[in-house]
Amino acid sequence: MEYKITIDDLQECFEFAIKYHLDPRKVGISRTSGQARGLGEIIDNFLAGKLVELGVAKMIEEIASDKEVVLDFDIKQTNQVKDEPDITHIVEKSGSSEKKREPELFIEIKRTSPVDRWVGLTEEQFSTMKSQKYTNDKIFIIGASIKTPDGIKNPKTTDLLGCYFKKKTDLRFSDQFADIESVPILIGLEYIISGKELEEHGRPFSKNDLIYETEIFPQATNFTAKQVRKETNKINKVGEINNGELKPYAPVDKISDSSGESIDFVIPKEFFPMLVTGKLSLYEKINKCSRRMYVDCLSDVVVKSDFLGRFKLTKGNVYEYNVNTLGLNPVLKRNNIWVAKRNMENIISDTPDSLIKKIAKNI
Numbered sequence: 001m002e003y004k005i006t007i008d009d010l011q012e013c014f015e016f017a018i019k020y021h022l023d024p025r026k027v028g029i030s031r032t033s034g035q036a037r038g039l040g041e042i043i044d045n046f047l048a049g050k051l052v053e054l055g056v057a058k059m060i061e062e063i064a065s066d067k068e069v070v071l072d073f074d075i076k077q078t079n080q081v082k083d084e085p086d087i088t089h090i091v092e093k094s095g096s097s098e099k100k101r102e103p104e105l106f107i108e109i110k111r112t113s114p115v116d117r118w119v120g121l122t123e124e125q126f127s128t129m130k131s132q133k134y135t136n137d138k139i140f141i142i143g144a145s146i147k148t149p150d151g152i153k154n155p156k157t158t159d160l161l162g163c164y165f166k167k168k169t170d171l172r173f174s175d176q177f178a179d180i181e182s183v184p185i186l187i188g189l190e191y192i193i194s195g196k197e198l199e200e201h202g203r204p205f206s207k208n209d210l211i212y213e214t215e216i217f218p219q220a221t222n223f224t225a226k227q228v229r230k231e232t233n234k235i236n237k238v239g240e241i242n243n244g245e246l247k248p249y250a251p252v253d254k255i256s257d258s259s260g261e262s263i264d265f266v267i268p269k270e271f272f273p274m275l276v277t278g279k280l281s282l283y284e285k286i287n288k289c290s291r292r293m294y295v296d297c298l299s300d301v302v303v304k305s306d307f308l309g310r311f312k313l314t315k316g317n318v319y320e321y322n323v324n325t326l327g328l329n330p331v332l333k334r335n336n337i338w339v340a341k342r343n344m345e346n347i348i349s350d351t352p353d354s355l356i357k358k359i360a361k362n363i
Helices: 005-023 040-062 123-131 160-169 173-178 196-202 220-232 342-344 353-363
Strands: 002-004 067-071 087-094 096-102 106-112 116-124 137-147 186-194 203-205 235-242 254-258 262-264 274-277 279-286 289-299 301-306 308-312 316-322 336-340
Touching: 002 040, 002 336, 005 160, 040 067, 040 106, 040 137, 040 160, 040 186, 040 262, 040 353, 106 203, 116 123, 116 137, 116 196, 116 342, 123 196, 137 196, 137 353, 160 173, 186 196, 186 342, 186 353, 196 336, 220 235, 220 289, 220 316, 308 342, 336 342
Parallel strands: 106 137
Antiparallel strands: 002 186, 067 087, 087 096, 116 336, 137 186, 203 336, 235 279, 254 262, 274 301, 279 289, 289 316, 301 308
């Protein structure tokens, strides 16, 4: 299900970001870098995030026309901020009468993107949700993304702030951006997972643990594949698997955190066992400070991990076997409970379109 962004939506989210920036109670410090955030960064952060919330709310209203969805667009003092639902109230409409009430479901709306690897909550968030009146089966995390049309020569012209400037200002450069009314920029549902499913299938990743890449079988380049098969540049064949188990390995012994301190690389036990259906050859390349492993598929191969899901590898291709960390600073700063995004289809009870209809009915 999708929702088309309007100029009124952009206006509402833009005004929220301005009010947030101007509020003297807000320090304006980035959570990740600790640096002061200027107006531009705040607009960039809030415009997309609040638009996704608006888009999901409009989808619910489209399904349940007798309900108006009220989002949290208030600017709160820092000491007032707590884990409240993104949908704070429902207005029931019956003829000319309206009744405002609290929602029957706790809805957390998150903006997602193709580069995201994990879905879930911090343990603090999840505990707070469960400590309120909501049971696990009444908690839902909705992931939605901002989609632009295919075939745009320069995707930068669909930047949301640029589209807003085009409609609302006479700045000379603004005419280079897309017209929000003629170029469909959409909010699209990606996943919906309940608190019950998160608790059943999620795993704790604690503060000071590492965050890992989940796409662990990227296809090797043609050049690398040739090197692997010729066993050149210190690449050696180390075995074959024919309907067996792929063993864990660590690409390095140590990694550096953001302060430059060296810490041990820990193999993620949640990923294993990995069971192989099909036949492949294993190769290893050892350098002074790291190791790389490759698989050469001698048949079509399926690698199955209960936590990561299925990986379908094609006969004749060479893939890296890359169990590694994610991002420049892979040390976690908070306790989390996560599922792998790539395994969502094996975890969630129904399609996002079907689940949003159930939410609209029961919220």
